[in-house]
Amino acid sequence: MASISxxxxxxxxxxxxxxxxxxxxxxxxxxxxxxVMAFAFFVIAGLLALVIRLQLAAPNMQIVDPNTYNQIxxxxxxxxxxxFTIPMLVGGFGNYFLPLMIGARDVAFPRLNAFSFWIxxxxxxxxFGGFLFGARSDATWTAYVPYSNKTFSPTIGMDIWLLGxxxxxxxxxxxxxxxxxxxxxxRAPGMTAxxxxxxxxxxxxxxxxxxxxxxxxxxxxxxxxxxxxFNTQFxxxxxxxxxxxxxxxxxxxxxxxxxxxxxxxxxxxIPVFARKPLFGLRAVVISTALIGLLGFTTWVHHMFVSxxxxxxxxxxxxxxxxxxxxxxxxxxxxxxxLWGGSLNLKTPLLMCLGFLTTFVIGGLSxxxxxxxxxxQYVHNSYWVVAHFHYTLFGGSVFGIFAGLYxxxxxxxxxxxxxxxxxxxxxxMLIGFNVTFxxxxxxxxxxxPRRIATYAAGRGWESGNLIATIGAFLLALSVLxxxxxxxxxxxxQPAGEDPWExxxxxxxxxxxxxxxxxxxxxxxxxxRPLFDARWRASHLP
Amino acid sequence: xxxxxxxxxQLISALYDAVLALAVLTFVVVEGLLIYSVIRFxxxxxxxxxxxxxxxxxxxxxxxxVPAIVVAVIFVLSVDTLGRMxxxxxxxxxxxxxxxxxxxxxxxxxxxxxxxxxxxEVVGRQWIWQYKYPGGDGVITNExxxxxxxxxxxxxxxxxxxxxxxxxPELGPMIYVNPGQMSYVWFNVxxxxxxxxxxxxxxxxxxxxxxxxxxxxQAEFDEWYARQAAANSTATxxxxxxxxxxxxxxSSCVACHYIEGTKAQGRVAPRELTxxxxxxxxxxxxxxxxxxxxxxxxxxxxxAVKPGTAMPNLxxxxxxxxxxxxxxxxxx
Numbered sequence: 017m018a019s020i021s022x023x024x025x026x027x028x029x030x031x032x033x034x035x036x037x038x039x040x041x042x043x044x045x046x047x048x049x050x051x052v053m054a055f056a057f058f059v060i061a062g063l064l065a066l067v068i069r070l071q072l073a074a075p076n077m078q079i080v081d082p083n084t085y086n087q088i089x090x091x092x093x094x095x096x097x098x099x100f101t102i103p104m105l106v107g108g109f110g111n112y113f114l115p116l117m118i119g120a121r122d123v124a125f126p127r128l129n130a131f132s133f134w135i136x137x138x139x140x141x142x143x144f145g146g147f148l149f150g151a152r153s154d155a156t157w158t159a160y161v162p163y164s165n166k167t168f169s170p171t172i173g174m175d176i177w178l179l180g181x182x183x184x185x186x187x188x189x190x191x192x193x194x195x196x197x198x199x200x201x202x203r204a205p206g207m208t209a210x211x212x213x214x215x216x217x218x219x220x221x222x223x224x225x226x227x228x229x230x231x232x233x234x235x236x237x238x239x240x241x242x243x244x245x246f247n248t249q250f251x252x253x254x255x256x257x258x259x260x261x262x263x264x265x266x267x268x269x270x271x272x273x274x275x276x277x278x279x280x281x282x283x284x285x286i287p288v289f290a291r292k293p294l295f296g297l298r299a300v301v302i303s304t305a306l307i308g309l310l311g312f313t314t315w316v317h318h319m320f321v322s323x324x325x326x327x328x329x330x331x332x333x334x335x336x337x338x339x340x341x342x343x344x345x346x347x348x349x350x351x352x353x354l355w356g357g358s359l360n361l362k363t364p365l366l367m368c369l370g371f372l373t374t375f376v377i378g379g380l381s382x383x384x385x386x387x388x389x390x391x392q393y394v395h396n397s398y399w400v401v402a403h404f405h406y407t408l409f410g411g412s413v414f415g416i417f418a419g420l421y422x423x424x425x426x427x428x429x430x431x432x433x434x435x436x437x438x439x440x441x442x443x444m445l446i447g448f449n450v451t452f453x454x455x456x457x458x459x460x461x462x463x464p465r466r467i468a469t470y471a472a473g474r475g476w477e478s479g480n481l482i483a484t485i486g487a488f489l490l491a492l493s494v495l496x497x498x499x500x501x502x503x504x505x506x507x508q509p510a511g512e513d514p515w516e517x518x519x520x521x522x523x524x525x526x527x528x529x530x531x532x533x534x535x536x537x538x539x540x541x542x543r544p545l546f547d548a549r550w551r552a553s554h555l556p
Numbered sequence: 557x558x559x560x561x562x563x564x565x566q567l568i569s570a571l572y573d574a575v576l577a578l579a580v581l582t583f584v585v586v587e588g589l590l591i592y593s594v595i596r597f598x599x600x601x602x603x604x605x606x607x608x609x610x611x612x613x614x615x616x617x618x619x620x621x622v623p624a625i626v627v628a629v630i631f632v633l634s635v636d637t638l639g640r641m642x643x644x645x646x647x648x649x650x651x652x653x654x655x656x657x658x659x660x661x662x663x664x665x666x667x668x669x670x671x672x673x674x675x676x677e678v679v680g681r682q683w684i685w686q687y688k689y690p691g692g693d694g695v696i697t698n699e700x701x702x703x704x705x706x707x708x709x710x711x712x713x714x715x716x717x718x719x720x721x722x723x724x725p726e727l728g729p730m731i732y733v734n735p736g737q738m739s740y741v742w743f744n745v746x747x748x749x750x751x752x753x754x755x756x757x758x759x760x761x762x763x764x765x766x767x768x769x770x771x772x773x774q775a776e777f778d779e780w781y782a783r784q785a786a787a788n789s790t791a792t793x794x795x796x797x798x799x800x801x802x803x804x805x806x807s808s809c810v811a812c813h814y815i816e817g818t819k820a821q822g823r824v825a826p827r828e829l830t831x832x833x834x835x836x837x838x839x840x841x842x843x844x845x846x847x848x849x850x851x852x853x854x855x856x857x858x859x860a861v862k863p864g865t866a867m868p869n870l871x872x873x874x875x876x877x878x879x880x881x882x883x884x885x886x887x888x
Binding site: 076078081082083154155156160162163167168255256257290291292293295296297298323326330333334337338340341344345348349351354355356357358360361372373380383384388389390392395461462465466467468469470474 | 586594605620
């Protein structure tokens with residue numbers, strides 16, 4: 017491969033051991049710390065979900081009292097979104113692989129990067145510490161006013177929750193700035209816009225969304241803190257809708273912040289495992305950008321029953337439905353990439369196929385729910401719980417596991433046990449559908465979300481029991497993944513490029529050295545390593 | 557979906573089925589292509605190299621335009637349904653349900669179309685729905701709304717504390733009930749009993765905030781109403797513990813109160829009532845001795861006895877208070 021020599025940056029002697037982690041500004045170590053943190057929170061929030069499912073397994077159960085139940089589902093949602101999915105995808109995969117994939121030695125602002133991580137971890141500890149020591153919020157992850165104001169949520173738990181989210185918002189805003197500058201200024205020579213890997217495009221769009229949306233949430237959170245503690249009246253009781261507008265102006269884009277990087281991962285893996293270039297690269301890039309743009313025009317669809325002007329509701333119904341078009345374009349391009357390829361059915365590809373299957377269901381139910389009359393029936397019901405788990409578990413979590421099976425060999429230098437990986441995949445796919453598919457039915461039967469228990473005789477018993485069984489299958493599949501991680505120690509050495517990858521991270525050792533590349537490669541297409549292999553086999 | 561009873565619920569149900577059919581069709585196409593690819597194009601030789609296709613403009617156009625058409629169809633169907641729900645779907649149709657928040661114009665439009673037979677004021681509060689009937693008899697019910705069947709009913713709804721939502725799945729669309737704002741619901745239903753519950757998380761007993769609508773033929777309704785109006789003024793017989801127990805267990809009391817071994821599993825109230833009669837005071841209020849007279853005063857209006865208490869004024873009738881006092885005094 018052609019390359020140019022850029023002198024290695026002068027660095028202090030590399031630290032080792034614990035201090036090497038605590039004091040690091042290396043994007044790879046920071047990425048790993050994000051991943052470990054996020055995975056730990058995933059396990060915790062998953063255990064909370066098991067308590068929820070146990071409680072709902074049968075009518076009139078009281079595994080925990082209603083107060084505790086409400087705190088548990090509030091924490092489940094908050095942790096899964098803010099302390100698992102976003103940090104895993106943006107902080108974890110973004111940090112570790114974005115600089116590697118664009119041929120950079122680090123991010124643009126390494127110290128700021130470290131700061132983003134530590135403030136996020138701090139936020140997680142504040143929030144979770146509060147939870148462990150009894151300062152708990154039960155206002156749900158949406159914290160609707162007036163329930164979340166001082167009158168109805170008088171305890172400090174609500175303030176701790178708000179504080180945690182404010183800190184997380186700061187961390188993620190700074191991270192977005194860092195990624196954008198890195199992508200803009202630090203690409204390897206020859207990497208023009210259309211040669212940026214799809215994951216890079218996904219991260220760029222995500223970073224723009226984080227940058228535009230997060231400050232609105234942070235402002236709303238600070239206003240609510242002020243209302244609660246300094247008697248301001250930003251969200252007075254008779255303006256129930258203002259909080260909802262500000263909250264969803266962030267939290268709907270947040271859905272795309274959680275799905276676009278996962279789509280980026282899938283767009284990297286499918287071409288490698290099909291031995292074909294990504295079909296319609298430009299169409300996929302443009303669709304990604306359009307999803308990012310349209311993602312800012314749909315938030316009112318969360319408020320179709322809140323009391324919004326009917327004309328405005330119709331506008332947001334339109335924009336919400338339109339977003340299905342670029343999403344569909346991406347799905348069909350992935351299918352076209354598979355079509356006529358040479359499919360290597362290893363775990364990373366299986367996870368991508370799982371992503372496609374389940375995410376498409378979630379996307380289609382999203383279009384259904386965008387229809388105002390349908391939303392006025394299913395809003396806040398278990399149908400909605402099914403829908404967003406199909407997008408966020410079926411989409412983001414399958415994408416995350418695809419990424420882990422694909423890239424952990426690069427991070428650790430060891431291969432996973434593929435048989436165990438396949439077992440994990442099938443159990444997760446089955447467990448996922450057994451858990452969440454019956455919830456569509458429960459919603460249509462009139463079961464609201466966020467209820468701590470229910471009476472017998474409303475047709476909800478069997479659906480709930482099935483969902484609970486599915487949840488334990490899901491938990492088992494995650495246990496198998498953890499076992500697979502433990503077994504990594506004895507895994508086959510990965511070598512530089514175990515998958516015949518396309519992108520630059522596969523041109524350096526596994527794990528990569530601190531400086532990533534001895535020499536910075538020169539890029540001539542969107543698949544520099546494919547080019548290199550072709551040259552090696554065709555040129556003397 | 558639950559069987560739709562009103563015209564609006566029927567419209568929603570029909571739209572749901574149509575859109576679901578389109579969604580299922582799309583899923584089958586996508587999943588079919590995926591499964592076919594996996595079977596047909598799996599790697600058979602380690603060194604096989606497929607043709608390097610980078611894209612196809614015609615195909616891109618096809619899978620942009622076709623989904624756009626499908627989405628446009630869903631949009632038009634939805635707008636059409638909405639139009640029929642809020643315009644023609646007014647009370648001119650015998651079975652209808654219309655809703656709006658703060659939308660006086662919509663309210664007037666519906667009223668012009670056909671007069672409302674009965675307006676009921678509804679207050680949603682943690683964790684109970686209260687229905688105040690017109691007519692100056694002071695008839696107020698909790699949890700269960702009894703209405704004459706096949707009449708045009710309008711609910712003028714507001715919330716006393718946090719946001720609640722009125723959702724009766726069989727009766728059509730749900731609506732938020734916001735504090736300081738008015739939500740209007742119109743419906744006209746055949747005789748029957750319908751059940752739903754609050755659908756915006758509203759606190760510890762959110763799960764227990766049930767709403768029931770019982771539609772009676774006019775004659776039966778009149779009889780029921782007369783009984784309510786009469787029971788309001790005086791108790792007609794001494795308190796009956798069994799009647800009190802039934803009232804307690806079949807009403808929203810159980811949402812907040814706990815009595816061991818019964819349906820009352822609420823954990824909102826600070827003390828359980830399992831051995832209520834053994835407590836020296838009521839509501840842990842210093843000097844408020846636990847006797848029949850004080851208990852009756854408490855049940856009549858808790859806020860007057862202990863301002864700020866979480867227990868709402870349930871507008872209990874004299875007979876109900878007498879029965880409840882008799883029942884609570886058996887809890888030793």
